Every structure is written in C-alpha cells, then in structure tokens.
Amino acid sequence: MVCPERCSGPHPTKQMELTEGMRAKLPPEVAEKATHRCMTCGAVYDAAGEVYGFLDSEVLDQSWRVRT
Numbered sequence: 001m002v003c004p005e006r007c008s009g010p011h012p013t014k015q016m017e018l019t020e021g022m023r024a025k026l027p028p029e030v031a032e033k034a035t036h037r038c039m040t041c042g043a044v045y046d047a048a049g050e051v052y053g054f055l056d057s058e059v060l061d062q063s064w065r066v067r068t
Helices: 020-025
Strands: 015-017 036-038 043-045 051-054
Antiparallel strands (some): 015 036, 036 043, 043 051
C-alpha cells in the first residue's frame, strides 16, 4: 500500500496501521472507518484509499486536520 496523497514519502514502508492511541485522537466517525496512516504526510485513510484527514503530520502540523 502506498500513500493515496502521493506525498514525498509514499512508499509502502512509510505506511502503518492505525494504533489505538492514534484512533483515540480521531473523531469517532473517522476512527471506525480509517485503517492506515502515512508516516510522512500524516494522511489517515481506509483500505480503499479514501483519505479522511491528517494526523500528526511532519508536513502540516501536529494535530488532526480534516482533508479539504
């Protein structure tokens, strides 16, 4: 799996499954759908590649941000 945002670090090695700690930072409706997070841009997405927002992004900021 690669980052659906096609950021500067889209490689499969930079993608991780969401941990319970990460899920706790997300809105409930996102936490129940999202499965992965890109370690570079922070994109939070599901197995189909739908991006819901960004969490703890090295590129954007260190908080949750809804995708606009």
